[in-house]
Amino acid sequence: MQDKGTVRLGLWFWADEPVWVQARIAVEQAAQEHRVELVFVDEDPQRALRDGTGAFLEDLQALTLDVLVCSFLPQDVLSMVLGTGLPVIHLGEAEMKHARLWSPGGLYEAALTAGLYLAGRLPPQALVLAIGGGQPHVHSGSDRLEGLRDGLRRVPGSTVYQIPTPWEPEQARPEVCAAFEALSRVPDAVFALSDPLALLARDVGLATGAVDRQVPVVGLNGDPLALAALIRGELSATVDLNPEDLGHRAVQLALDIVAGTATRAFVARPRLITPENVGEEAVRKLIALADLPSRLVGVNRDLERGRLSRLEAAMELGRRMTRLVSVRELVGEIPEAVRFTYGYDLARLYRWSGTTLRDLWGEGEPVVPRSDEPLGAALGGRAVFVADARRSGVFSPDPQCPEVRARAVLPVQAGRELLGVLDLQGLQPARHARQELESLQWLADQLGSALRAAQMRQDLRPVAEGRFSVPAGGLPAVSSASSPRSSWVGSVLIADADPQMRTLYRVLLARAMPGRNVHTVLDGAEALAALSRELPGLVILESSLAKLDGFGVLAALRERSRTLPVWMVSGQPLRPEDTELLDSPHTLWHSKAVLAPHEVAGRLTYLEGRAVLAPAASGLVKRAVATLHQGFSGPIQRDALARDLGVSANHLSALFRQEMGLTPWAYLHRVRINQAKLLLRRTGQGVNAVTQAVGFEDPSYFARIFRRLVGQSPQAFRRGAERLEVLSAWCGESSGPEE
Numbered sequence: 147m148q149d150k151g152t153v154r155l156g157l158w159f160w161a162d163e164p165v166w167v168q169a170r171i172a173v174e175q176a177a178q179e180h181r182v183e184l185v186f187v188d189e190d191p192q193r194a195l196r197d198g199t200g201a202f203l204e205d206l207q208a209l210t211l212d213v214l215v216c217s218f219l220p221q222d223v224l225s226m227v228l229g230t231g232l233p234v235i236h237l238g239e240a241e242m243k244h245a246r247l248w249s250p251g252g253l254y255e256a257a258l259t260a261g262l263y264l265a266g267r268l269p270p271q272a273l274v275l276a277i278g279g280g281q282p283h284v285h286s287g288s289d290r291l292e293g294l295r296d297g298l299r300r301v302p303g304s305t306v307y308q309i310p311t312p313w314e315p316e317q318a319r320p321e322v323c324a325a326f327e328a329l330s331r332v333p334d335a336v337f338a339l340s341d342p343l344a345l346l347a348r349d350v351g352l353a354t355g356a357v358d359r360q361v362p363v364v365g366l367n368g369d370p371l372a373l374a375a376l377i378r379g380e381l382s383a384t385v386d387l388n389p390e391d392l393g394h395r396a397v398q399l400a401l402d403i404v405a406g407t408a409t410r411a412f413v414a415r416p417r418l419i420t421p422e423n424v425g426e427e428a429v430r431k432l433i434a435l436a437d438l439p440s441r442l443v444g445v446n447r448d449l450e451r452g453r454l455s456r457l458e459a460a461m462e463l464g465r466r467m468t469r470l471v472s473v474r475e476l477v478g479e480i481p482e483a484v485r486f487t488y489g490y491d492l493a494r495l496y497r498w499s500g501t502t503l504r505d506l507w508g509e510g511e512p513v514v515p516r517s518d519e520p521l522g523a524a525l526g527g528r529a530v531f532v533a534d535a536r537r538s539g540v541f542s543p544d545p546q547c548p549e550v551r552a553r554a555v556l557p558v559q560a561g562r563e564l565l566g567v568l569d570l571q572g573l574q575p576a577r578h579a580r581q582e583l584e585s586l587q588w589l590a591d592q593l594g595s596a597l598r599a600a601q602m603r604q605d606l607r608p609v610a611e612g613r614f615s616v617p618a619g620g621l622p623a624v625s626s627a628s629s630p631r632s633s634w635v636g637s638v639l640i641a642d643a644d645p646q647m648r649t650l651y652r653v654l655l656a657r658a659m660p661g662r663n664v665h666t667v668l669d670g671a672e673a674l675a676a677l678s679r680e681l682p683g684l685v686i687l688e689s690s691l692a693k694l695d696g697f698g699v700l701a702a703l704r705e706r707s708r709t710l711p712v713w714m715v716s717g718q719p720l721r722p723e724d725t726e727l728l729d730s731p732h733t734l735w736h737s738k739a740v741l742a743p744h745e746v747a748g749r750l751t752y753l754e755g756r757a758v759l760a761p762a763a764s765g766l767v768k769r770a771v772a773t774l775h776q777g778f779s780g781p782i783q784r785d786a787l788a789r790d791l792g793v794s795a796n797h798l799s800a801l802f803r804q805e806m807g808l809t810p811w812a813y814l815h816r817v818r819i820n821q822a823k824l825l826l827r828r829t830g831q832g833v834n835a836v837t838q839a840v841g842f843e844d845p846s847y848f849a850r851i852f853r854r855l856v857g858q859s860p861q862a863f864r865r866g867a868e869r870l871e872v873l874s875a876w877c878g879e880s881s882g883p884e885e
Contacts, residue, residue, distance in 0.1 A: 153180075153404050155397070156214040156232075158187040165341075165367040165389050166217040169237055172393025173215055180397060185211060213400040233403050235396050239289050248399060248408070250392065253366075256385045256416035257290040257337075260364045261297015263383055263418060264335050267362055271303040273331060277322060277347045278339030280310025287339045290366065294337055307333075315346040322347055326356035333361060341365035341372035341384055348380060368419055368427070374585050376424040386417040386427065467596040476600060477506050479660065480593055481568055482653040488586065490552070490570040492646075497566045498525065506566070519544070524555040524567050529587045534575035551575050556590035560598035568593070636683040637663035641673040641691060641699065642715075647738075651686055658747035659684075659754070670694025677703055681710055684754060689716035697727045704730065711753045719775035719817075720768070731764035734805065735771065740816045741807065749807050759805055766791055767805045770798060774810065778817045779841045784810060818842065819855045826864045833860045 155177055159170040177184050211232060218238025219227070225242065227234055233246040240249035264274065276294060279287025291308060298304045309325040311318035322343075336357060338344035344365025351357035365372055368386025375381035402408040419427045467480060477495055485493035496503035502512035503521060515522030520530045520541055532553040535543040544550055552572035558565045568590050638659070640651050648666050655662055665682065667673045670691040677685075677699070685703065689696035696714055703710065712733045720735060728735050734753050741749065752758070759767065770791060774782065787810065788795040802810045818840040825836045834845050842848035852860050 153182045153401060154185055154210060154212050155182050155400050156185050156187050156211040158214060158216040158219075165369060165387055166237075169217070169389035169393040169396075172390045173396055174393075176394040176397035180401060182397060182400070187214070187216075212404050215396050215400065233400075235399055235403075237392060237396060239287065241288060248403070253387075254289040254293040256366055256387055257293030257339075258297045259293075259416055259418050260337055260366065260383065260385050261294040262300075263297075263420075264337065264362060264364060265298050265300040265304075268298075268301045268304065268334050270301065272298075272301050272305070272334035274298060274304060274306050274335045274337055275325075275333045275347070276306050276308040276337050276339070278309075278311050278313065278318070278343045280308055290339050306337075311343065313340065313343070315342045318343060318346060319350065322350045323354065326350055326354045329356050333357060335361060336363045338363070338365045341367040341369040344381060344384070345371060345375060348375070368417070370428075373419065373424055373428050376419065376421055377428075378588060379421070383418060383420045386419055388415045388417060391415055467592050476593065476596055479656050480589075480596075482656065484568070484586070484589055485570055488554070488570065490554070490572045492550075492571040492649075494569040494571070495558070495566060496521070496569065498564050503567060520553050520555040521567055521569060524557050525564065527557050527559070527564065529557065529590070530555040547571065549573055554586055556587055558590050558594040558597070560594040563598075565594050565597060637665055638684045638686065639673070639676060639682040640664060640666045640686045641668075641670070641696070642666075642686070642688040643668045643692065644688075647688070654747050654750065658750045668692075670696070670699050673699045674702055677706070681707060683711070684750070685710065685712045687712055687714045689714055689718065697724070700727060700733065708732070713750065713753055720772045721776065722769065722772045725765065725768040725772050728768050729761065729765055731758045731761050731805075733764075735768060736806070737775075737817070737820075740813065740820070745807055752805075752807070759801060763801050764805060766793065766798070767802050770802060770810060771806065771813070774814050774817055778814060778821065779839060781843075782814060782841070814841075815851055816855060819852055822848070822852065822860065823856065823863065826860055836860065 155173075157170065157173060159166055174184060176182075213233045213235060214227065215235045216237065218236060218240070221240075221242060224234065224236065224240065224247070228244050228246050231246070234248070236247060236249040238249070239253050240247060268274070274294070276291055279291065291306070295306050298306065309322060311321045333356070336344070336347050336351065338347050342365075344363055348357075348363045351361070351363075352359070357363075362382035363380075364382055365384045366387065368384050368388075372381055372384040376384065399408055417427070467476065481493040481495045485491070495506045496513070497506055499512075502514055504512045513521065515525055517523060517526075518541070520532060523530045523541075530541075530553070532541050534551050535541065535553065536551060541553075550571045550573065552575055554570040556568045556570075558568055570586075638655055640648055642648055642651070652664055655664060662683070665676065667676055671693040673685075673687070673691065674694060687696040687699060691699065696716070700712060700714065703712065708730055709732050712730075714728070714733060714735045715738050716735070717738050719737070724735075732753070734749060736746075736749065758764070770787060773787060773790070784795045784799070788798040791798060793801075799809050802808070802813070806813060808816070822836050822840045825831055825839060826833075829836075831839065833849070837843075837845045837848040840848075842851075849860060852863070856863055
């Protein structure tokens with residue numbers, strides 16, 4: 147037998163359906179396990195036919211492959227490839243017979259499983275539509291149709307009517323629409339030869355009235371989108387082709403072909419998935435994807451794993467909405483949770499008045515939407531998805547926010563009543579597929595229903611026209627001279643001129659302290675005036691306020707209360723002289739650049755608790771923080787730092803972690819990496835020079851820490867540094883000049 151390490155396996159997967167993505171990933175994993183050399187064939191077979199196959203076949207032979215594994219190929223291309231003498235493992239259905247062609251026989255079994263499932267649910271004389279296949283130059287789906295018919299033999303007088311279509315759903319849509327409109331009776335069931343075609347048939351059937359929601363719709367493949375439809379009750383069943391097993395067995399078969407021991411038996415092992423077992427199957431697929439190796443050339447494994455993860459997260463969000471009883475809680479928590487789940491950078495929830503949209507956080511002026519913009523288009527009741535605004539042929543980039551690349555704008559409805567719009571914005575092109583708009587829209591619908599239910603419980607007073615209500619200044623409430631004093635009891639005052647930071651604070655407060663009234667001011671004078679009227683329960687204070695800086699506001703506040711919790715945030719490093727102004731343990735100082743949002747929520751909870759440090763211990767921690775900020779560029783030893791402060795290293799670490807949420811060393815790493823990001827973005831210094839400038843001695847160690855905290859290498863960060871970034875104060879990347 148030829149040594150496994152010398153086998154050259156060609157991999158030609160040009161179809162992007164999830165089942166083939168998963169099969170390809172499994173082939174890569176198995177090839178790695180068996181020390182098989184993978185050679186990737188990157189060619190659209192249709193283009194090879196269109197442009198002539200001579201040059202393509204010559205290039206293919208030059209690869210000196212032992213075996214080719216492919217998803218499915220047009221018969222003309224497949225015949226030409228076999229003509230070169232190359233053995234082919236064709237994972238899709240192949241109708242031709244050839245001595246060098248292997249194709250799994252389980253597609254008949256998969257369709258038989260679907261037919262038997264439907265047979266138990268159909269009346270005599272049932273009409274079953276079969277969507278897909280029957281196109282020239284591609285596999286006709288005859289094995290699947292035969293399996294379906296055999297499964298339906300138990301239904302007396304049943305008829306299978308095939309609607310021939312291309313395999314790509316968008317190309318198949320005209321044929322499906324025409325066939326549905328021509329039907330003389332409502333079918334008793336719909337079977338599609340793939341999950342994407344099943345979802346297309348469901349949508350077209352409902353839109354044309356050819357089917358109703360009681361007609362069972364069954365697909366093949368076990369795609370994540372089909373699992374999502376099963377969970378929502380929009381699909382009756384799917385038959386999973388078990389692509390993970392298929393991919394592993396294909397590699398083993400390739401080894402047997404090379405060894406001359408291959409047999410013709412090559413059968414897929416399908417599994418029926420219904421609403422009863424879809425949760426278990428979704429988890430199984432998620433685990434299977436998590437077990438795959440990180441080296442996935444040409445395939446984004448994270449896309450499929452993320453789709454399943456987001457599906458589970460969407461289900462959990464739907465359950466959470468049923469537990470939130472007030473409009474305030476729903477608006478404060480759910481949009482941010484959806485944003486985080488789907489990887490967007492900003493979420494805005496707008497209320498629709500009939501003529502204008504108004505941000506429910508009270509930021510900005512009312513918006514008069516236009517139909518040629520995403521917000522206006524979504525008012526028609528359909529979700530709008532822009533994967534990349536700079537490449538969209540439909541919507542131009544928003545001139546008010548040119549840095550926004552991706553958007554998903556979702557109508558929020560209660561039944562047929564439009565309540566508002568959820569606008570998700572991303573600074574990078576969207577990583578999730580357009581098809582995931584279904585689960586996003588489902589969440590928006592759930593939010594609309596939950597908002598209507600909360601209003602009916604009268605958590606907040608209703609307003610005219612019956613739409614859900616918020617205080618006039620937005621939600622949470624914004625302070626004004628007429629604010630009743632009772633609204634300040636246990637409330638939070640935010641003093642920050644940056645509207646994006648105020649929005650982020652509200653989101654964090656909704657997580658850490660749900661139900662609090664939030665009042666905002668824009669400068670130090672307004673903060674002092676607000677505090678003179680009534681003291682809130684917590685103050686969030688930007689250090690560089692106009693008219694009177696944060697330290698001045700803090701000094702005036704401490705004359706009235708030594709124990710009121712104050713969280714001071716700053717874009718500037720802490721200086722030793724500043725620590726004297728922060729002498730209360732109920733004052734917490736943080737750089738905007740250090741903590742992640744979820745860590746901030748933890749610090750807010752700590753600040754309001756009873757376990758704050760004693761004054762002397764808190765002062766010691768603040769002096770340590772100032773030392774790290776001032777001396778980060780030079781060598782800093784933990785023992786030396788503790789000795790200078792008059793305590794042991796272990797005691798310092800314990801105190802530091804209790805107040806700051808991080809160890810001194812972790813905090814120092816973040817300070818150094820944030821400074822490195824500034825240098826990489828704003829100077830031409832090389833990486834080695836930046837390493838030394840921020841206090842690291844070993845460039846490789848610096849690169850390791852940088853990648854861990856930033857998610858990419860220093861070189862990659864510099865290449866992308868020209869991109870505009872908003873909401874980046876928490877990442878230490880101000881878009882303006884350094885303060």
